[in-house]
Amino acid sequence: MSAPETPPPPAPRVSIEDLTKYYGQTLVLDEVYLDVHEHEVVCLIGASGSGKSTLLRCINQLVPYDYGTIRLDGVPVDDPSFGKTGLRKRIGIVFQAYNLFPHMNVLQNVTLAPRKVHGVGRAEAEDNARRLLGLLEMANFADKYPEQLSGGQQQRVAIVRALATDPDVLLLDEVTAALDPELIGGVLDVIRDLKDQGMTMAIVTHEMGFAKDVADRVCFLEDGRIIEEGLPEQLLVDPQEPQTRRFLQRIIDAGRL
Amino acid sequence: MSAERAAPVDRARRAGPRPPVKATLTPRERYLPASISIVSTVVVFGVLWRVVTSAENWPLIERQFFNVEAMRASFPEVLRGFALNMRIWVVALVLIAIFGVIIAIFRSLTGPWAAPLRVFAIVYIDLLRGMPSILLVLLFGLGIPALNLPGVTSSNTFWGSVALVLGYSAYTSEVYRSGIEAVPDGQRAAAKALGLTQWQTLRYSILPQAVRNVIPALLNLAVALQKDVALLSVIGVREAVRNAQIFTARTFNFSSYMVATVLFLLATIPMARFTDWVTKRDQERRLQRTL
Numbered sequence: 388m389s390a391p392e393t394p395p396p397p398a399p400r401v402s403i404e405d406l407t408k409y410y411g412q413t414l415v416l417d418e419v420y421l422d423v424h425e426h427e428v429v430c431l432i433g434a435s436g437s438g439k440s441t442l443l444r445c446i447n448q449l450v451p452y453d454y455g456t457i458r459l460d461g462v463p464v465d466d467p468s469f470g471k472t473g474l475r476k477r478i479g480i481v482f483q484a485y486n487l488f489p490h491m492n493v494l495q496n497v498t499l500a501p502r503k504v505h506g507v508g509r510a511e512a513e514d515n516a517r518r519l520l521g522l523l524e525m526a527n528f529a530d531k532y533p534e535q536l537s538g539g540q541q542q543r544v545a546i547v548r549a550l551a552t553d554p555d556v557l558l559l560d561e562v563t564a565a566l567d568p569e570l571i572g573g574v575l576d577v578i579r580d581l582k583d584q585g586m587t588m589a590i591v592t593h594e595m596g597f598a599k600d601v602a603d604r605v606c607f608l609e610d611g612r613i614i615e616e617g618l619p620e621q622l623l624v625d626p627q628e629p630q631t632r633r634f635l636q637r638i639i640d641a642g643r644l
Numbered sequence: 645m646s647a648e649r650a651a652p653v654d655r656a657r658r659a660g661p662r663p664p665v666k667a668t669l670t671p672r673e674r675y676l677p678a679s680i681s682i683v684s685t686v687v688v689f690g691v692l693w694r695v696v697t698s699a700e701n702w703p704l705i706e707r708q709f710f711n712v713e714a715m716r717a718s719f720p721e722v723l724r725g726f727a728l729n730m731r732i733w734v735v736a737l738v739l740i741a742i743f744g745v746i747i748a749i750f751r752s753l754t755g756p757w758a759a760p761l762r763v764f765a766i767v768y769i770d771l772l773r774g775m776p777s778i779l780l781v782l783l784f785g786l787g788i789p790a791l792n793l794p795g796v797t798s799s800n801t802f803w804g805s806v807a808l809v810l811g812y813s814a815y816t817s818e819v820y821r822s823g824i825e826a827v828p829d830g831q832r833a834a835a836k837a838l839g840l841t842q843w844q845t846l847r848y849s850i851l852p853q854a855v856r857n858v859i860p861a862l863l864n865l866a867v868a869l870q871k872d873v874a875l876l877s878v879i880g881v882r883e884a885v886r887n888a889q890i891f892t893a894r895t896f897n898f899s900s901y902m903v904a905t906v907l908f909l910l911a912t913i914p915m916a917r918f919t920d921w922v923t924k925r926d927q928e929r930r931l932q933r934t935l
Binding site: 447449472473475476479480482484486487488489490499500503504505548549552 | 839849
């Protein structure tokens with residue numbers, strides 16, 4: 388394991404220490420340590436069931452964990468000072484299955500949290516939503532309902548919905564895994580743009596080419612542990628650990644790298 | 645025709661696949677099946693009608709149940725009673741829809757502080773759903789007025805309707821709950837992740853979808869309630885069945901019951917057809933979503 392080339396800023400935005408989680412008797416996260424720094428993009432890779440999605444969901448407390456500490460800017464995420472929903476205001480998440488609200492149109496989906504959670508006025512929330520939709524080339528779809536959109540369009544709306552609360556950190560959970568192949572590129576471009584704008588992100592992905600391209604750091608997980616961590620060009624090209632090599636070999640054999 | 649289909653197609657000029665050729669039906673092919681259906685149906689029912697009406701006791705049955713004179717005589721009272729049925733039905737529907745949601749929300753709340761509400765909902769549903777409706781109607785409709793409580797109405801119509809509302813709310817809340825549970829987990833996760841509180845998640849994400857899920861089931865309950873309002877006849881509420889009964893008691897003729905029957909059918913059959921239509925539309929909507 389080698390450190391990133393540029394020395395990281397002293398305090399990480401998200402710091403995970405000794406995170407351990409069981410589903411019943413099954414160990415899904417095994418003493419995970421991970422830091423995500425300001426403006427950094429960390430990609431989590433690994434086979435299905437390796438714990439990467441669970442790790443992501445632990446960060447914004449969507450699933451409980453058994454041991455360990457997760458801090459946002461030094462404050463534990465279960466600290467009462469966050470209140471019931473304070474943490475979610477600062478960490479956005481985008482899901483594999485989009486999870487848009489089917490009974491609301493695009494604009495309502497995007498403005499729900501700003502209006503009801505953050506107390507932003509309707510006009511202001513809608514202006515901001517339209518601006519963000521415009522940035523992702525979705526401006527013309529503001530009045531459409533999710534079922535009228537393609538998967539790629541729905542996922543872009545889901546990204547806009549997560550961005551509308553102006554989060555400090557964005558978590559992306561296999562956001563292209565449910566998409567038709569021809570729609571993946573457009574969504575990945577959106578994420579690249581977010582990186583260029585300095586968004587701090589933790590990304591679970593099966594797209595190795597994309598990880599190589601966008602990640603500042605890549606972590607390989609197996610059986611709930613981070614086996615190897617490093618710069619993408621190093622970890623994805625010349626992995627040190629045998630497990631990482633085996634995983635990447637399978638990806639290469641499948642023609643996916 | 646087959647020669648034409650087999651002819652080589654100029655793929656560059658072809659705009660798309662050739663539409664299938666519709667066979668022209670001969671009049672015989674077109675009208676014969678329908679004619680057979682109509683004629684056979686008419687014959688079967690005609691024979692049935694003949695058999696029934698030629699029975700030895702038919703004149704007696706006709707006199708007792710289908711006496712036009714008696715029907716005409718009882719009609720105004722039965723109709724007036726039926727108007728009360730419909731009024732009770734509409735008011736009860738609104739109250740049940742609201743009360744059922746409240747019970748369902750109580751039942752689906754999580755967290756230790758919501759425990760009393762949860763327990764209340766469970767006990768309420770178990771008790772009210774487990775009791776025969778008629779028992780509820782008797783208890784409330786006769787029991788409470790008999791207490792002569794000061795400042796409380798002793799109208800048996802009021803208390804009988806309360807019994808129906810309470811009983812049906814228990815069923816309705818279970819229907820709502822099944823709708824709540826049918827909303828995918830991802831919806832809850834998404835709402836939670838956006839920072840919505842438990843109540844906001846229910847209000848903005850879960851309930852609107854849950855209600856949409858269960859509209860056909862709710863309509864079925866509405867049809868059942870339309871008929872169950874007649875249970876109030878046992879506590880003396882002068883609704884359609886009670887008024888028909890009064891007529892029968894006076895004249896020993898059951899034709900007034902047939903008047904009530906027709907009135908109920910006029911209300912319930914369109915309602916049931918409407919429910920079928922909504923259910924079908926709902927299924928098509930779901931099918932489309934999965935495609």
